[in-house]
Amino acid sequence: xxxxxxxxxxTDFGTADPFVGIMKGxxxxxxxxxxxxxxxxxxxxxxxxxxxxxxxxxxxxFPRGTIYLGVVDPGVGTSRRPLLIDAEHGFFIxxxxxxxxxxxxxxxxxxxxxxxxxxxxxxxxxxxxxGRDIFAPVAAHLSLRLSSEGFGxxxxxxxxxxxxxVVRADACLEGEIIYIDGFGNLxxxxxxxxxxxxxxxxxxxxxxxxxxxxxxxxxxxxxxRDLVAxxxxxxxxxxxxxxxxxxxxxxxxxxxRVVVQCDD
Amino acid sequence: xxxxxxxxxxTDFGTADPFVGIMKGxxxxxxxxxxxxxxxxxxxxxxxxxxxxxxxxxxxxFPRGTIYLGVVDPGVGTSRRPLLIDAEHGFFIxxxxxxxxxxxxxxxxxxxxxxxxxxxxxxxxxxxxxGRDIFAPVAAHLSLRLSSEGFGxxxxxxxxxxxxxVVRADACLEGEIIYIDGFGNLxxxxxxxxxxxxxxxxxxxxxxxxxxxxxxxxxxxxxxRDLVAxxxxxxxxxxxxxxxxxxxxxxxxxxxRVVVQCDD
Amino acid sequence: xxxxxxxxxxTDFGTADPFVGIMKGxxxxxxxxxxxxxxxxxxxxxxxxxxxxxxxxxxxxFPRGTIYLGVVDPGVGTSRRPLLIDAEHGFFIxxxxxxxxxxxxxxxxxxxxxxxxxxxxxxxxxxxxxGRDIFAPVAAHLSLRLSSEGFGxxxxxxxxxxxxxVVRADACLEGEIIYIDGFGNLxxxxxxxxxxxxxxxxxxxxxxxxxxxxxxxxxxxxxxRDLVAxxxxxxxxxxxxxxxxxxxxxxxxxxxRVVVQCDD
Numbered sequence: 037x038x039x040x041x042x043x044x045x046x047t048d049f050g051t052a053d054p055f056v057g058i059m060k061g062x063x064x065x066x067x068x069x070x071x072x073x074x075x076x077x078x079x080x081x082x083x084x085x086x087x088x089x090x091x092x093x094x095x096x097x098f099p100r101g102t103i104y105l106g107v108v109d110p111g112v113g114t115s116r117r118p119l120l121i122d123a124e125h126g127f128f129i130x131x132x133x134x135x136x137x138x139x140x141x142x143x144x145x146x147x148x149x150x151x152x153x154x155x156x157x158x159x160x161x162x163x164x165x166x167g168r169d170i171f172a173p174v175a176a177h178l179s180l181r182l183s184s185e186g187f188g189x190x191x192x193x194x195x196x197x198x199x200x201x202v203v204r205a206d207a208c209l210e211g212e213i214i215y216i217d218g219f220g221n222l223x224x225x226x227x228x229x230x231x232x233x234x235x236x237x238x239x240x241x242x243x244x245x246x247x248x249x250x251x252x253x254x255x256x257x258x259x260x261r262d263l264v265a266x267x268x269x270x271x272x273x274x275x276x277x278x279x280x281x282x283x284x285x286x287x288x289x290x291x292x293r294v295v296v297q298c299d300d
Numbered sequence: 301x302x303x304x305x306x307x308x309x310x311t312d313f314g315t316a317d318p319f320v321g322i323m324k325g326x327x328x329x330x331x332x333x334x335x336x337x338x339x340x341x342x343x344x345x346x347x348x349x350x351x352x353x354x355x356x357x358x359x360x361x362f363p364r365g366t367i368y369l370g371v372v373d374p375g376v377g378t379s380r381r382p383l384l385i386d387a388e389h390g391f392f393i394x395x396x397x398x399x400x401x402x403x404x405x406x407x408x409x410x411x412x413x414x415x416x417x418x419x420x421x422x423x424x425x426x427x428x429x430x431g432r433d434i435f436a437p438v439a440a441h442l443s444l445r446l447s448s449e450g451f452g453x454x455x456x457x458x459x460x461x462x463x464x465x466v467v468r469a470d471a472c473l474e475g476e477i478i479y480i481d482g483f484g485n486l487x488x489x490x491x492x493x494x495x496x497x498x499x500x501x502x503x504x505x506x507x508x509x510x511x512x513x514x515x516x517x518x519x520x521x522x523x524x525r526d527l528v529a530x531x532x533x534x535x536x537x538x539x540x541x542x543x544x545x546x547x548x549x550x551x552x553x554x555x556x557r558v559v560v561q562c563d564d
Numbered sequence: 565x566x567x568x569x570x571x572x573x574x575t576d577f578g579t580a581d582p583f584v585g586i587m588k589g590x591x592x593x594x595x596x597x598x599x600x601x602x603x604x605x606x607x608x609x610x611x612x613x614x615x616x617x618x619x620x621x622x623x624x625x626f627p628r629g630t631i632y633l634g635v636v637d638p639g640v641g642t643s644r645r646p647l648l649i650d651a652e653h654g655f656f657i658x659x660x661x662x663x664x665x666x667x668x669x670x671x672x673x674x675x676x677x678x679x680x681x682x683x684x685x686x687x688x689x690x691x692x693x694x695g696r697d698i699f700a701p702v703a704a705h706l707s708l709r710l711s712s713e714g715f716g717x718x719x720x721x722x723x724x725x726x727x728x729x730v731v732r733a734d735a736c737l738e739g740e741i742i743y744i745d746g747f748g749n750l751x752x753x754x755x756x757x758x759x760x761x762x763x764x765x766x767x768x769x770x771x772x773x774x775x776x777x778x779x780x781x782x783x784x785x786x787x788x789r790d791l792v793a794x795x796x797x798x799x800x801x802x803x804x805x806x807x808x809x810x811x812x813x814x815x816x817x818x819x820x821r822v823v824v825q826c827d828d
Contacts, residue, residue, distance in 0.1 A: 113518025165533035254641025377782025
């Protein structure tokens with residue numbers, strides 16, 4: 037027996053309230069063989085960019101055909117469209133507000149479906165909890181290997197979220213902090229390819245008054261240093277503190293400027 | 301192969317300690333095909349009403365035959381009975397302190413079993429962790445489709461939790477806040493049927509000094525307003541703030557009075 | 565069909581970031597029939613002792629053959645070895661920093677494998693996230709019932725974590741608080757066997773200025789008392805407050821001294 041594709045969830049619902057459990061109840065009711073994996077339910081409320089980043093970070097590590105269900109949805113019940121995007125690496129279901137877009141960068145899109153056919157919705161369909169009434173039942177039916185064409189009419193495009201650009205100029209990169217993880221590591225939008233563009237191994241990373249010389253290869257290389265810079269497991273430049281929190285030590289917040297300079 | 305019925309968990313154990321994982325270990329040891337869904341483990345410690353409300357909110361969305369396992373159990377190891385309640389919509393297992401009662405309202409009860417037969421308990425059976433030693437093994441054995449009669453002697457009744465009444469008087473409803481969700485939405489005990497009883501669409505909802513005119517149909521209808529009132533996804537009157545927290549804005553707490561008046 | 569052995573996870577990753585979900589994606593990609601149970605992801609950052617204690621508390625309640633995957637790993641990417649320990653009661657995978665050791669006490673070890681063969685690793689293998697790149701793929705392949713010999717060369721020993729000793733002297737036990745659970749219960753290193761050694765039922769437990777007379781058998785025995793002492797569900801002496809937090813009431817912290825004296 038071929039197991040059902042995985043359905044993986046990203047929401048801003050938290051885990052104290054039963055919203056996530058209710059979505060799972062709906063899905064298991066439709067597909068008793070559903071395999072559901074929580075990615076995160078602690079996206080800050082209404083923080084679409086954070087949810088999109090988590091989807092982008094996780095998608096490369098799931099099997100092809102995985103169903104990515106995202107609900108960070110301040111516009112629930114308004115005119116924003118509910119979408120199903122069928123891409124080469126998986127199916128993405130959620131509101132058309134940019135949440136799904138970062139994980140789709142550079143990937144081939146096969147079909148975009150506006151979820152305007154209510155035959156798979158819960159009935160009645162609320163205007164306050166589409167996670168339960170639209171997205172969960174669509175994901176569960178899709179996990180039964182229905183074709184994505186059955187869920188609504190084709191759409192031409194979907195909302196892309198703005199990605200803060202890295203400025204490359206004069207043997208220098210200028211980026212910013214885009215995410216702070218639970219260890220207090222400061223993750224920037226500067227990617228490996230940007231660092232390669234500098235074509236130098238003698239680098240200084242600057243954040244506030246901190247100057248970090250060189251990129252380390254592991255957190256443990258930072259014993260005895262205040263902060264270290266390294267390329268993290270998502271391929272981004274990260275500022276960390278060994279056995280500590282770079283966030284607490286530096287006070288830096290999401291959006292703050294980080295500069296990488298060649299020392300040559 | 302027919303999959304095992306879902307076992308869904310509500311506790312006040314949190315997820316930092318391994319208590320929930322231990323219960324799952326016990327259940328998988330008994331039924332390797334168990335399907336376990338977390339509803340919430342963040343019920344405030346010993347808050348039986350909150351746990352009961354979560355069970356009530358979630359039960360309509362799970363398949364028939366689901367096993368609801370609840371452990372919010374300050375009286376563990378005392379004379380309070382451990383129960384298994386076999387109802388038309390599922391099996392409810394937990395302490396007889398009201399935790400199971402709100403989800404059973406208006407549903408047909410088939411049998412109430414006092415879990416006084418220890419043959420399915422872990423041995424030795426502690427007096428401090430019945431979740432592990434009594435409720436988990438009973439739920440797992442039940443998920444193997446054993447008859448509920450094998451778990452103990454029949455009981456006549458179970459403890460009902462007090463539900464705060466909504467006062468209907470003079471084209472006016474008086475209720476209270478019963479739950480505050482992770483978004484800061486203020487959920488009241490006023491139900492759709494109460495609002496229908498008013499038989500008016502021109503309503504004012506009052507909380508502290510806030511007067512909210514009319515019921516909105518979605519959170520997004522609240523753009524530019526301070527607070528909005530709507531019927532939420534559980535069928536209750538809720539006071540919310542679009543992309544914000546009604547709880548933080550109003551300072552209102554569980555138990556505070558909310559009034560709905562006709563403006564006709 | 566025999567179900568896959570359970571893979572159970574203990575980490576300090578939290579559940580807000582997608583790290584745990586990513587590990588699960590890797591494991592389901594390798595073994596679509598994997599059965600994964602979360603023990604805790606809220607181990608305080610880099611707190612190897614706490615992670616080891618959680619593994620010790622939980623392992624007795626999982627089926628034989630369970631795979632215990634632990635990632636509390638400040639030394640990731642340095643010279644510390646990644647290990648697979650094949651013991652009579654299960655397989656233990658994680659960094660060689662003591663994390664796995666408390667759960668292995670008194671159990672027969674069959675083989676210790678240094679995970680130095682990269683054929684099951686993700687490629688490329690980062691030096692910052694061995695949970696994803698080494699431990700998850702090894703656990704998933706092991707859950708397909710591969711022999712542990714295929715994962716690397718044999719090792720002679722593994723790092724044991726220091727366990728704080730209980731001093732037995734003069735009809736008196738001196739121990740300390742080793743863990744504080746989510747209810748605020750203060751769990752000590754004093755075990756049932758230590759209490760038996762005292763060979764008395766008239767005991768006084770001392771913590772700061774609190775003197776607790778006798779051991780109770782349940783939390784509910786503490787109605788009307790400030791604090792109670794009891795043997796908890798893990799077999800340790802615990803100081804608790806009925807429907808309250810002994811931690812908040814006493815202000816006591818991990819590492820503080822607790823004394824048990826005979827009153828005879």
